[in-house]
Amino acid sequence: MNALSLRNLRKIYNNGFEALKGIDLDVEAGDFFALLGPNGAGKSTAIGIISSLVNESSGSVSIFGHDLRRERAKAKSCIGLVPQEVNFNQFDTVKSILLNQAGYYGLSRKLALQRTEYCLKQMDLWDKRDTVSRRLSGGMKRRVMIARALVHAPKLLILDEPTAGVDIEIRRSMWQMMQEVNQQGTTIILTTHYLEEAESLCRNIAIINHGKIVENSDMASLLARLHVEHFVLDLARPIAAAPVLEGCQIERVTDKTLSVAVPKEHSLNKLFSQLTAQNIEVTSLKNKTNRLEQLFMDLIDSNPIGSKATGNK
Amino acid sequence: MNYSIAFRTIVTKEIFRFIRIWPQTLLPPAITTALYFLIFGKLIGDRIGTISGASYMDYIVPGIILMSVISHSYANVVSSFYSTKFQRNIEELLVAPIPNWVILGGYVSGGIIRGLLVGIVVTLISLLFTDITVNNIAIALSIAVLTATVFSLAGFINAILAESFDDISIIPNFVLTPLSYLGGVFYSVNMLPSIWQNISMGNPILYMINAFRYGLIGVTDVDIQMTFIITGGFIITLTLFSLYLLHKGIGIKN
Known part of the structure; x- marks a missing residue:
């Protein structure tokens, strides 16, 4: 009911x-x-x-x-x-x-x-x-x-x-x-x-x-519709430049902080393996933005005044 | 759904409200009317003599009692309901499964009760200055209740339509008080020039005060039956208008 x-x-x-x-x-x-x-x-x-x-x-x-x-x-x-x-x-x-x-x-x-x-x-x-x-x-x-x-x-x-x-x-x-x-x-x-x-x-x-x-x-x-998740990684040791990781976009925020955009099909295990291979040790990880917030903004931005409403339930 | 509980809740809340603030609601009319009785009734009245066979003190007592009933029944509903709107507690009532007539009945009953309570206080004060032998208790009581009902309803409408605290003081100050004073509280309409007598007959409060005076001391300038027709007509009209405003949500809903 x-x-x-x-x-x-x-x-x-x-x-x-x-x-x-x-x-x-x-x-x-x-x-x-x-x-x-x-x-x-x-x-x-x-x-x-x-x-x-x-x-x-x-x-x-x-x-x-x-x-x-x-x-x-x-x-x-x-x-x-x-x-x-x-x-x-x-x-x-x-x-x-x-x-x-x-x-x-x-x-x-x-x-x-x-x-x-x-x-x-x-x-x-x-x-x-x-x-x-x-x-x-x-x-x-x-x-x-x-x-x-x-x-x-x-x-x-x-x-x-x-x-x-x-x-x-x-x-x-x-x-x-x-x-x-x-x-x-x-x-x-x-x-x-x-x-x-x-x-x-x-x-x-x-x-x-x-x-x-x-x-x-x-x-x-x-x-589940989110294609990319953004994470912030805190590092054990400082790095001089952002590493290059296949399949991920990575940005050096500070010498001990990285921002990583990970596609949905790219597992976190693979990400950590890639980082380990480059001798980068991660001490903590957190979501850069709230996932729903990101979707919310996408939906609001894609539905300006006068656009057609959707509903899939 | 048991609406009697909702009705009792509103009435009880209203009674507790005006009793909680008794220095603002019950004490002032006692002091003001005591001064009326002392100055107009005793000091000046003793030099005026009688009107229609009644001493001046006895003559003004019914008018002052009913004037207090009018102003306090009106003031109770207008201030309480407007505050409810202002503080948005009205939303408690609008969200709840209470029919509009129960909301109206609850607030108007609160106004009637305060009006009559103030009437009793003023009557007790008057007994310090004069002894009144009641002429017709049924007429006196029914006119008091009907008058309190009319002005409670009017206060309710004023509160619904008011958009600021200024709006709830305009009618009492610029309409009710002049009509009450010109409604024969302190004089007989027969003492006026004929043109002012005719104009005064258009004042509904004149009928109410005179009918109440008849109930208390047996003296009146108007037809008692006409008073019941006028007050009954006002009650029906104001009730229907109040229910229309509530139904439409005018002044209380977005």
């Missing part, structure tokens, strides 16, 4: 700007799905329509089989939204934010209290339950929004740039939380500008640009 189905979804704002140009998208139940795109591509508009914050111009949205227009309450009950910016009442305590949210979804007081305790403990916020929310740190506020979105146990969790502006430690802990939530059966749709985040968390991906879906695939297939 699809957690989400969009059909020919269009949005034209009052100023005439066409933010969505008839997109089709399916997200399977249980998936961890990335919706990516540059700023102004239309992903926030799409999420706004799915979560009823923006009125669509035409097209349809179905959430777990419930049409958002015809079965509004049932469709909305399935969704939990974590928005980009803090949007809870900053004068409320953490606990009351979750209890109010539970009330909006019709949870009884007893169940609301149970779910509030569960979600706050899951997000490591139980000790802060009586704290007025404006006194929380930025990372804690983000976690409050995730806990709030989960309090009514939604089947579909939409995370709109949940880790924007948080430090790497909090980001990692939030990734772990998101993975746990997904493993418990909740479908997750994630938008993010951190492509490393999408690559490590998501199984399927759609890229939106200029209001069109320009890519819709599973992450593994997408990454």
Whole structure:
């Protein structure tokens, strides 16, 4: 079953700007799905329509089989939204934010209290339950929004740039939380500008640009399309010039650092053999750029305004 | 889907909100009206004599109570809902499976409750200055509730259409306050020249204040039945308009 189905979804704002140009998208139940795109591509508009914050111009949205227009309450009950910016009442305590949210979804007081305790403990916020929310740190506020979105146990969790502006430690802990939530059966749709985040968390991906879906695939297939991977090698000893290696492009960055472009058919074993033969000892290796980032840029660059959308899922 | 829980959640949240800030919401009307009663009712009123058989103090008490109900029911909804928009907490309600009528009902109920609570506070203050024998409790209560409903709805519409904090103070300052003062709080409309009497009859607040005055002390310048028709008409019109705005997402959705 699809957690989400969009059909020919269009949005034209009052100023005439066409933010969505008839997109089709399916997200399977249980998936961890990335919706990516540059700023102004239309992903926030799409999420706004799915979560009823923006009125669509035409097209349809179905959430777990419930049409958002015809079965509004049932469709909305399935969704939990974590928005980009803090949007809870900053004068409320953490606990009351979750209890109010539970009330909006019709949870009884007893169940609301149970779910509030569960979600706050899951997000490591139980000790802060009586704290007025404006006194929380930025990372804690983000976690409050995730806990709030989960309090009514939604089947579909939409995370709109949940880790924007948080430090790497909090980001990692939030990734772990998101993975746990997904493993418990909740479908997750994630938008993010951190492509490393999408690559490590998501199984399927759609890229939106200029209001069109320009890519819709599973992450593994997408990454498999990379023909060349770029690595940075740290060397044990300094070298005077870049070595010449058959089949690879190589560049000397510093006397102890090399940048290597390795074609997909060229194994790393062969690369290391070639380097060993030239008496070059490698102490460490890392990806020069994030692989998804490279594909993302390729797709965005190859789909300028007015080009035809593609989708291969 | 149990909408009664969502409704109760909104109403409870609203009540806690204005009780939490009671020095801004409940204390000022107590002080302001005490000064009204002291200065206009006692010091000046003793020299004015009676109007329609009632002492001046007794005459102005109903108007001041209802004026407080009007301003506070309006202020509660307009400030609360606009803040909800401004802080974007409105998104919590829009994303949740709550019908528009429950959102409207919740906020308007919050406004009615605050309006009536302030009305009770002002009534208690008035008892320090005069003894009132209630003429018709049913009319007094129903007019108070209906009036609070009208102005809570009006406050809701103002909040939806407002784009800045300035926009939520324009109507109270430049419409509600003048209409309330010109609505016969401190005088009988019969004391005006006939042309101003006719103009005053176009002021809906005049009907509400006089009907409430009839309920409390049995004195009125207007037809009570007409007051129920006017307030009922306003409630239906404003409710439908509010629901239309919510349905279209005007002022609250992108």
